[in-house]
Amino acid sequence: MRRTFFKYISLNMLGALGLSGYIMADTFFVANRLGTGGLAALNLAIPVFGLINGLGILLGIGGATRYSICRYQGDGDRANRTFTLALGAGLMLGLALALLGGLWARPMARLLGANADTLALCTVYLRTVLLFSPFFLLNHVMVCFVRNDGNPKLAMAAMLTGSLANIALDYLFLYPLNMGIFGAALATGTAPVIGLCLSSLHSLTGRNQYRLARPAALVRPLADVAGLGSAAFLNEFTSCMVLALYNLLMLRFAGTTGVAAYGVVANLALMALALFTGLSQGAQPLISQAWGRGDRQQVQALCRMALAAAFLTGLALVFMTQFAAQPLVALFNRDGDPALARIAVDGLRIYFLGFLWAGPNIITAAFLGATEQSRASFLLSLFRGGVGIAILVLLLAWLMGITGIWLAFPATELLTFFLGLAAGHRVLRPQRQ
Numbered sequence: 222m223r224r225t226f227f228k229y230i231s232l233n234m235l236g237a238l239g240l241s242g243y244i245m246a247d248t249f250f251v252a253n254r255l256g257t258g259g260l261a262a263l264n265l266a267i268p269v270f271g272l273i274n275g276l277g278i279l280l281g282i283g284g285a286t287r288y289s290i291c292r293y294q295g296d297g298d299r300a301n302r303t304f305t306l307a308l309g310a311g312l313m314l315g316l317a318l319a320l321l322g323g324l325w326a327r328p329m330a331r332l333l334g335a336n337a338d339t340l341a342l343c344t345v346y347l348r349t350v351l352l353f354s355p356f357f358l359l360n361h362v363m364v365c366f367v368r369n370d371g372n373p374k375l376a377m378a379a380m381l382t383g384s385l386a387n388i389a390l391d392y393l394f395l396y397p398l399n400m401g402i403f404g405a406a407l408a409t410g411t412a413p414v415i416g417l418c419l420s421s422l423h424s425l426t427g428r429n430q431y432r433l434a435r436p437a438a439l440v441r442p443l444a445d446v447a448g449l450g451s452a453a454f455l456n457e458f459t460s461c462m463v464l465a466l467y468n469l470l471m472l473r474f475a476g477t478t479g480v481a482a483y484g485v486v487a488n489l490a491l492m493a494l495a496l497f498t499g500l501s502q503g504a505q506p507l508i509s510q511a512w513g514r515g516d517r518q519q520v521q522a523l524c525r526m527a528l529a530a531a532f533l534t535g536l537a538l539v540f541m542t543q544f545a546a547q548p549l550v551a552l553f554n555r556d557g558d559p560a561l562a563r564i565a566v567d568g569l570r571i572y573f574l575g576f577l578w579a580g581p582n583i584i585t586a587a588f589l590g591a592t593e594q595s596r597a598s599f600l601l602s603l604f605r606g607g608v609g610i611a612i613l614v615l616l617l618a619w620l621m622g623i624t625g626i627w628l629a630f631p632a633t634e635l636l637t638f639f640l641g642l643a644a645g646h647r648v649l650r651p652q653r654q
Contacts (some may be wrong), residue, residue, distance in 0.1 A: 222517065226507060226526055232377040234499035244369030246388040247405045248488045252553040254395045255342070257481045257561065259402060260553065262342035264484030265333045265468055268411075271348055271461020273354050275454045276314055277361025278374050280307045282392030282502065283450025284362065285369040286509050288431065301434035306442050308433075311362045315355030322351020334469050338477055346406045353410030360413035363420040369506045370430055372423050379491035422631050429565065433514075451599040455586075459606030460494065466611060470626055475564060479623070485553045486572055490630075493573070495564060497580040500531055501587035522589045531580030542573040564568055566626045575631035579605075580640040587639035605637035 252260040282309030291300035321329075323517035326348035327340070335343040361384070368376040387408050394404025423429050447454075464487055471479035504527040511519040542549070550565040583603050610633040617625030617632070 222507075222522065222525070226504065226523060228373070230500050230503035230527070230530060232373045232503065234496050234503065235377055235381065241441065245488055245492055246384070246391045247409055248484065248553065250391040251405050252481075252485075255402065256555055257478060257558060258338050259324060259342055260484050261477045261480040262335065262339035262402065263346060263405070263474055264464075264480055264487060265330070265335050265339060265343050266346045266350070267484075267487070267587045268333060268461040268465040269329065270350055271458055271464070273318060273350070273357045274361070275458030275461070276318075277311065277358040277591065278312075278365075278457050278498075279447060279450040279454035280311050281360065281361040281363075281365030281450070282449065282454075282505065283307070283446035285365040285447040285507060287446055287465075288366060289369045289506055289509040290513040292430065293510050297430075298434065300430075301432045303442065303446065304431040305433050305435070306439070307362050307366070307446060309445075310443060311358035312355055315358040318354035318358075319352050322348050333465055334472055336472075336477075342402045345403050346403075349403055350408035350410055353413065356410070356413040356417055360417040360420065363417060363423075365502070366431060367423045367429075368502070369509075370423065370428075372428060373503070375420065375423055379416040379419040382419055383412035383414075386415050387412035393434060398443050398650070437478045448596075448599070451602065455599065455602035455606050457498075459603070459610075460491075463606065463614070464551050466614060467626060470614065471623075472525050474618070474623050475560075478558065478560050479564060482561045482568065485550055485561075486566045486568045486627075487541075488553075489549060489569065490572060493576055494579070494583075496534055496538075497531055497583040500527060500534070500580070501583050504584070505587055524584070527584045527588070528581050531584045535578070535580040537577040538576045539573055542550070542569050564623065567624075571624070571627035572630050575634040578631075578634040582634055582637045582641050601637065601641055604640060609633045609636060617620070622649050 247263060248260065251263050284303050287303045289301045291297070291303065316365055327344045329347055330340055330343040333343065360379070364376045367379070390408035390411055391405055394400040394408050398404060400407070467483055467487070468480050471483045475482070504523055506519055508523050511517075511523060546569045547562070550562055550569065554561055554565075567645045582601070586598045586602045586605075589601065610629055613632050614626055614629035617629050619625070621628065
């Protein structure tokens with residue numbers, strides 16, 4: 222079990238890290254090619270990218286969780302209907318988002334806080350990325366089902382190959398071809414197309430157990446899938462919505478330079494969160510399978526191993542940012558702006574303290590979802606990613622200014638940690654003999 226566990230989480234952590242590299246590559250190349258204005262515009266647009274990824278993860282994780290449970294309970298028909306439903310919903314939502322981007326990208330940019338310095342750049346990035354929404358959503362769905370269908374190596378390869386292609390295309394479009402922020406968005410949109418082609422090899426080679434099947438109903442099964450994937454969706458979506466709130470607060474306290482500084486911290490944080498997302502996604506199939514078999518003891522063992530791995534990863538991230546904050550920030554500070562460097566370095570050291578608890582919180586929420594406790598999983602994720610941090614960032618910003626903005630994340634994660642202990646206790650406690 223330990224060998225299988227570490228195989229799954231290592232492959233998925235690497236793959237999720239590669240997937241988050243979409244935005245990190247854009248940030249690095251845009252910051253060094255277009256400067257502070259481009260970096261600020263990109264950071265303002267990231268919340269919409271979070272919406273796209275969040276919906277893809279909602280359908281992928283939720284559908285794949287139900288798929289695994291049905292498979293291990295011997296209900297192949299329901300498993301196939303779940304796959305078809307997740308795939309169809311991903312396509313329809315993707316087309317709706319593409320239409321939204323084609324028609325209303327500029328008003329969306331204004332809503333996210335773009336001003337005269339950043340509006341044009343932000344609008345171009347939003348419109349281009351949203352037009353690729355169907356590929357982003359279908360890629361998430363296919364990767365999750367391939368992983369849950371016993372092929373984690375291909376799932377990882379699909380995520381990593383797309384990310385590496387994005388990095389190569391970012392350089393090509395921004396430097397030799399000089400395509401500006403449109404080139405960065407085009408490179409990001411091309412990545413899931415490549416990933417989707419690779420993950421489809423699982424079906425084309427005949428290794429898949431899932432098949433297309435006509436769903437007997439739509440509303441209740443879709444609600445079931447959404448419930449099981451709600452924690453993963455909220456982790457992604459609310460973090461980006463809170464990022465929009467942070468952007469607006471930074472704009473008020475430190476102007477465009479503050480937004481650019483927060484962009485550096487936020488993008489490094491997204492990479493860190495990807496490690497925990499990969500860890501939780503790697504553990505989820507194994508937990509769901511054990512739960513479907515009724516093996517409560519193995520469920521408990523898997524969750525404890527995942528929590529331990531999350532804590533050690535968080536500890537490593539805290540040490541890294543305490544001692545290497547300055548060189549990390551310098552990677553994104555093309556002009557050597559001292560104000561940007563000062564704000565970002567201080568923020569990185571404070572903000573990343575939250576990862577001591579963020580990893581265990583994400584694992585706890587994923588564990589609750591994988592064991593069909595979707596309500597508890599949803600509420601925990603809603604607090605840590607939405608309600609709790611929104612309240613604390615507004616309160617602490619009012620009391621302490623920029624320092625309070627940075628402190629809101631670790632404060633929220635610490636509070637969530639104690640709530641998660643209570644929520645997970647019922648399943649994790651030893652059974653009476």
